[in-house]
Amino acid sequence: MQCITRFAPSPTGPLHLGHAFSALTAFRLAQSMNGRFLLRIEDIDQSRARPQWEAQIYNDLAWLGLTWETPVLRQSDNLAAYSRALDLLWEKGLLYPCSCNRRDISAAASAPQEGAPLQGPDGIIYPGTCRPTQPPTGPRPYDVALRLDIAKATQEISHVEWDEAGPDCGHHSIPSSELITSIGDVVLARRDMGTSYHLSVVVDDAAQAITHVVRGEDLAPATPIHVLLQTLMGFPTAAYYHHTLIRDEAGKRLAKRDDARALSTYRDMGKTPADIREMVGLA
Numbered sequence: 001m002q003c004i005t006r007f008a009p010s011p012t013g014p015l016h017l018g019h020a021f022s023a024l025t026a027f028r029l030a031q032s033m034n035g036r037f038l039l040r041i042e043d044i045d046q047s048r049a050r051p052q053w054e055a056q057i058y059n060d061l062a063w064l065g066l067t068w069e070t071p072v073l074r075q076s077d078n079l080a081a082y083s084r085a086l087d088l089l090w091e092k093g094l095l096y097p098c099s100c101n102r103r104d105i106s107a108a109a110s111a112p113q114e115g116a117p118l119q120g121p122d123g124i125i126y127p128g129t130c131r132p133t134q135p136p137t138g139p140r141p142y143d144v145a146l147r148l149d150i151a152k153a154t155q156e157i158s159h160v161e162w163d164e165a166g167p168d169c170g171h172h173s174i175p176s177s178e179l180i181t182s183i184g185d186v187v188l189a190r191r192d193m194g195t196s197y198h199l200s201v202v203v204d205d206a207a208q209a210i211t212h213v214v215r216g217e218d219l220a221p222a223t224p225i226h227v228l229l230q231t232l233m234g235f236p237t238a239a240y241y242h243h244t245l246i247r248d249e250a251g252k253r254l255a256k257r258d259d260a261r262a263l264s265t266y267r268d269m270g271k272t273p274a275d276i277r278e279m280v281g282l283a
Contacts, residue, residue: 003035
């Protein structure tokens with residue numbers, strides 16, 4: 001099987017050193033295995049995505065010396081695929097509408113059951129306020145938030161399993177029962193987007209036949225969710241490569257608001273792509 005990696009930034013701000021490290025890691029992995037490197041623009045959050053940031057992504061990556069196949073997949077052009085995936089899960093009885101806002105969830109989860117964790121990959125673990133006793137019937141509703149009923153979703157799945165190809169390499173296996181308590185009913189469609197990161201990234205990785213998902217270790221807690229969704233929708237499970245994060249002098253991971261470490265800033269200072277590779281430890 002040919003190795004296919006991808007870099008999937010959001011056009012909501014400038015690329016920084018951390019993005020350079022991730023893109024270069026994915027690019028080099030594909031090259032080392034005689035594979036393919038793809039670019040994806042994750043712009044489902046249209047309230048924050050901007051055309052100028054998307055254009056800057058292409059400029060910065062080309063400046064670093066990366067090449068990718070065209071056309072580039074843009075999530076805002078792929079909403080129909082996410083809708084079909086939601087239809088499939090709705091027909092399986094695994095989704096339900098949720099009208100809770102963050103304040104509602106925080107209040108309901110303020111006194112969790114003894115021994116139950118409060119925080120999951122998406123923040124406070126949903127306490128199940130809107131979860132029905134029976135799966136909803138009828139057509140799937142639109143313009144509402146939809147959650148995955150993770151207890152129902154894992155009834156016939158004993159474990160979620162994947163191979164880790166990064167620093168924590170090896171075979172990983174987590175009992176599905178653990179997902180119920182440590183992750184909870186995650187949102188798969190947000191009211192204002194019609195999808196969510198968890199759903200769209202799984203659909204896109206399958207559509208692009210990604211074999212090695214290269215991303216930061218901060219996203220490792222979301223991997224069991226994605227493997228579960230792959231299983232539920234009949235998609236193949238990729239290998240995952242969770243790389244270390246580039247951090248500032250205080251040990252804090254870089255964010256897009258940290259413009260001082262933007263690639264465009266370094267370029268304006270006269271730095272070269274070789275300088276950037278050395279700065280992130282990939283010289």
